[in-house]
Amino acid sequence: MPTTLGEALSVLEELKGDAVPIAGGTDLMVSWPERFIEHERTYLDLSGLDELRAHRWTEDALEIGALTTFWDIVRDPQAAREMPILVDAARTVGAVQIQSRGTWAGNIANASPAADGVLSMMALDAVVELAGAEGVEEVHLDELYLGYKQMRKRADQLITRVRIPRRTLEFQSFVKVGSRRAQAITKIGLAITRSDAGWRVVASSMAPTVKRCCAIERMLDDRVPVDGPGGFAAAIGSDVSPIDDIRTTAVYRESVMARVLFHELARVCPWICAGGDSV
Secondary structure, X not given: OOOOHHHHHHHHHHOOOOEEEEOOOHHHHHHOOOOHHHHHOEEEEOOOOHHHOOEEEOOOEEEEEOOOEHHHHHOOHHHHHHOHHXXXXXXXXXXXXXXXXXXXXXXXXXXXXXXXXXXXXXXOOOEEEEEEOOEEEEEEHHHOEEEOOEEOOOOOOXXXXXXXXXXXXXXXXXXXXXXXXXXXXXXXXXXXXXXXXXXXEEEEOOOOOOEEOHHHHHHHHOOOOXXXXXXXXXXXXXXXXXXXXXXOOHHHHHHHHHHHHHHHHOOOOOOEOOOOOOO
């Protein structure tokens, strides 16, 4: 249990990346009773790194420390005013007990394709800070994932903070479709924003990673007319690759994603006909 970031990075370098960093440990606790292989691993407990605990607002960004919990953001009234999709996402991550331990950085590092926190942060153009023995680098969150559970993060690097730019957001929407509102893994997740940087559409549980949907974004930026959910079908097929699994089917995912997009966007986009197919 290191007490400084420098000490933590030294341990990672010394163990050549074999130590597993943990913060809230919520995913580890779920798998602990059945996955005995986890008992043999070496864990680097980051809970003593107070320098990474706080989040702060600067003139141009929200900086979320690696130990900032979901509940920290839920309780922040400024987050509710400026970036409500962060609060909406945080409230769907497990129950309050999980929200008060689980961290935003841990949600990124866990690399689940159903990660609710990653979904909302990616729609806000978050940038991830990675610290290692060779220095600090920054990676845009939408460029971090290479495949299922694969990242542009070396084993000797730690996520130290996440920076989200402060912009005038004309539209924000977070939608989680699951067996219930919270304490359930997402079947289809969507986060949509519009700012002076353009539209951002991000999907979860629709590909091996949380995925930014560039074809749909181009449709919205170009104001391509859509007269029903089916109008998004081609773009969805280009952007994501849903599968059948124990939670639902690929056909269901594609259909519901199209209907959620249509329902959310018809309210704010005049080129999307609100009188189209039934939603």
